Amino acid sequence: HWALLSVSLLNCLLSTACSVGLALAVALTVHSRGTHLVRGCNSSALPMDARSAIATNDCPFNTTRIYDTALALWVPSLLLAAAEAVLSGRCCLVALVFQGIGPCARSYGKEQV
Numbered sequence: 001h002w003a004l005l006s007v008s009l010l011n012c013l014l015s016t017a018c019s020v021g022l023a024l025a026v027a028l029t030v031h032s033r034g035t036h037l038v039r040g041c042n043s044s045a046l047p048m049d050a051r052s053a054i055a056t057n058d059c060p061f062n063t064t065r066i067y068d069t070a071l072a073l074w075v076p077s078l079l080l081a082a083a084e085a086v087l088s089g090r091c092c093l094v095a096l097v098f099q100g101i102g103p104c105a106r107s108y109g110k111e112q113v
Helices: 002-031 035-041 066-099
Strands: none
Touching: 002 066, 035 066
């Protein structure tokens, strides 16, 4: 039971940190309209909006779809990380009930869980 509690608590914390990081990345990308994604190109030919950016010789990759692709990958990852954090939190609560700790420990017996 202690192993379940420690692993679920660690996974809950890591999933929550991942969700916060992805939410911050999505918010910064949408706020800057994708300019941070192509900042490393050092090209004066790149416009302020990454959606209309063109591929130049200064940039080692095609910048035309980087904004949409990044958001298309980050948003589902954010939702899955948040769901993982919730499920890990529930596992942590079950482990606490198994140990007899917490507000639900008295109302549920080990046989009911």
